[in-house]
Amino acid sequence: MTYDQTRSSSASGTPSTPSPTPRARRGRLLRAEWQDQDSETQSDELRHALRQYREITQRLLQL
Numbered sequence: 001m002t003y004d005q006t007r008s009s010s011a012s013g014t015p016s017t018p019s020p021t022p023r024a025r026r027g028r029l030l031r032a033e034w035q036d037q038d039s040e041t042q043s044d045e046l047r048h049a050l051r052q053y054r055e056i057t058q059r060l061l062q063l
Contacts, residue, residue, distance in 0.1 A: 020028075034042065
């Protein structure tokens with residue numbers, strides 16, 4: 001429990017639930033989107049991402 005949670009729980013009598021960080025919210029959103037897709041769409045997106053990473057890596061190696 002953090003200091004702020006301790007202060008909040010002592011003031012109201014119940015511990016407060018910390019709000020999720022933007023990074024945590026983004027992670028949950030991405031997982032939900034990923035789980036909703038069919039396997040063919042996932043494969044296409046992974047193939048595209050790998051192609052982009054390969055191109056970026058090749059450009060970095062040429063610097």
